[in-house]
Amino acid sequence: MNPSQLEARLNAAADGTWAEMVGTDWEFYARILHPAHDTLHGDRTVSWQSIADTRNIRTISDRSWFEVSGTRLHQGEKGEQWDAEPTVGASGNSIIPDLMTTLRKIEGSKAYLGEFDGAESSDEQRATEAPNILVSHRRYFISEMTLEQLDQTVQNEDRWGFSYVFWASSGDWCINADIDLPSTIIGCTSSVGNLLLANDRLEVVRISPDHPVRA
Known part of the structure; x- marks a missing residue:
């Protein structure tokens, strides 16, 4: 799933819903509670x-x-x-290591990472120079990387204040670690969802994609 394909699924979601965080048409939606x-x-x-x-x-x-x-x-x-x-967002997020351990069990070696660094989403100059995507009215700048590189980046505690959206190029999962939420949001296939539910180190609660976001 490339950025344009994810963007289409994000744009199809109703404003203010869980689906707006990770896109429509996933088999499984959940909050991973921090x-x-x-x-x-x-x-x-x-x-x-x-x-x-x-x-x-x-x-x-x-x-x-x-x-x-x-x-x-x-x-x-x-x-x-x-x-x-x-904690909120990605910074100091204690569930990220266990989440990444689960994701590494899934076939596929490439992922996309969208980073929101606290800058104004109306940064038009940078938006014309770098690949980006709008998620819940925030502009995330995109890099393609391996799962190993993704793992290192999202667990980097020196990058305080960041929100991340990251997803598998295979289209198996999409994750949103929003700076305003004390939970990490995931949309994924049923098989990925079952792996998450089986990880007893994560508190995973299923959600309805059309319900409003709650912090």
Whole structure:
């Protein structure tokens, strides 16, 4: 799937929906929830579901972090089980290593990486000089690379503040690590989705593509 093909699927999605993040027509859509952390007890990860259970919340697929935890992001708040809230975007994203481990099990050696570095999306001069794509009203500048290069780039902790959209040239998956979300969004084939669900180090919740994005 080349950038033009992904762009067509993005443009076909309704504004403000999960499908707008990764495109239409995937067999499987999910949020991979970024865990909270209990740094007082060995930096233990704390799942959203375990937090929801303490508040008698049964389903979390479409719920925001505030609805699950009762606390708002970026307010310096703490919960009973955790003292560090989930990260947002790609920077310091603790689920990325386990996600990439799963993706490397899939055949295919090439991928595309779109990077949003915090610059204004109306950067018209750069947009005429480099391949780019609009995702949820942000302009991402695109590079083609191997999966190994992609792995190194998205796990580079020196690149703080970045949002990434990356997808397999084979068309098996597309991932959005948006700087405003405490979850990583994926659209993929059913076989890739099953691999993600089988990875017990990831908290994967299925979502409906036409539902509104929730932080």
